[in-house]
Amino acid sequence: MADKKGSEFYTRPPVLGKWEGFRQFLWNPETSQFLGRTGSSWGKIILFYILFYIALIGFFAALMAVFYQTLDPTKPKWELEKSLIGNNPGLGFRPMPPESNVESTLIWYKSSDKGNVNYWQEELRKFLKPYERDDTTTAAPNVIQCAKHQSPPPGKVCEVRVTSKWHPCLSEAGFGFEDEKGGPCIFLKLNKIYNWYPEYYNTSNLPGSDQMNEYLRRDIEEAQNIHQHEMVWVTCEGENPADKENIGPIRYIPHKGFMSQYFPFKNQEGYLSPLVAVHFEQPKRGILINIECKAWAKNIIHDRVDRRGSVHFELMID
CATH class of the missing domain: 2.60.40.1660 (Na, k-atpase alpha subunit.)
Known part of the structure; x- marks a missing residue:
């Protein structure tokens, strides 16, 4: 015989229309999610990309600095x-x-x-x-x-x-x-x-x-x-x-x-x-x-x- 007590914890989510679903995606008051992420989740991912692009720019700048050390601005490298x-x-x-x-x-x-x-x-x-x-x-x-x-x-x-x-x-x-x-x-x-x-x-x-x-x-x-x-x-x-x-x-x-x-x-x-x-x-x-x-x-x-x-x-x- 099925356990009726366990089935009481699951309720089917309400069917939302397109506009209601979009509004809930923008801001869900029940979970405090904005665009599908909580504030802490957004903070972590933004911090990650800031650090990632800072490292990428620094790496690129270091390579360009090394590259320009090999060039003479008054004459071409190959003649x-x-x-x-x-x-x-x-x-x-x-x-x-x-x-x-x-x-x-x-x-x-x-x-x-x-x-x-x-x-x-x-x-x-x-x-x-x-x-x-x-x-x-x-x-x-x-x-x-x-x-x-x-x-x-x-x-x-x-x-x-x-x-x-x-x-x-x-x-x-x-x-x-x-x-x-x-x-x-x-x-x-x-x-x-x-x-x-x-x-x-x-x-x-x-x-x-x-x-x-x-x-x-x-x-x-x-x-x-x-x-x-x-x-x-x-x-x-x-x-x-x-x-x-x-x-x-x-x-x-x-x-x-x-x-x-x-x-x-x-x-x-x-x-x-x-x-x-x-x-x-x-x-x-x-x-x-x-x-x-x-x-x-x-x-x-x-x-x-x-x-x-x-x-x-x-x-x-x-």
Whole structure:
């Protein structure tokens, strides 16, 4: 026979509705539980997580402190071929097309359309702002004026300054974009690689004529005769035969390359990458022109796919 006395201690809990069950979960007055836990239970679990996260943050901070002891804030840990960017610099151009078309390399404008021309001019003004310094502007204390091919003293850097000699590649001249007969100025810069030294070309180490055109070979030979050949040379050409016919004459300002006094880059205060302004004097209008510019040094490899040592863009003037 079943024990009736034992069954008296169990009573089935009342069936609660959804709202009543939720209210009881928030606060149960019979057990003094909030969200299913008593005050002491909540205190223990909160204390546990506070101590846990304090220990975790302390452990992470200790690891970061040890890690930063192995780094030098002025130089990368891995240099040149040991680094991710390697020891083959790329070439960049300005102005760039709008960010809305980030993959585009097309410079397309109409010289009589002020609104269209203004975009390209403003992009260049922003890019050149650090370079446009007059006599009233104070440069960094370690920035000095250097003679051609004269390396600066330790801790100093040579000044890169856009002056009136860069005409027509100046803001007041509209960078050539408003010229109804001529073409624009495109600025080239070599990407910075820490402690990279160019290996300069001379008459004894020129590549074959299938790699370097005769005009550049002649320029290097003439520069060597006056001991001015130590530079990273720059060339811009049409990519295809039709492009070469349509590109017209080209002028390089202030020199046909990046002078030796700006190398190597060692993250010096006030350092600015040297520039070459390429003035397309009379490109054919109404035609898309594919242009490839290359930087030339013995230790610069040209690779169109990986964009090493060269840069491609298109120019179209309506």
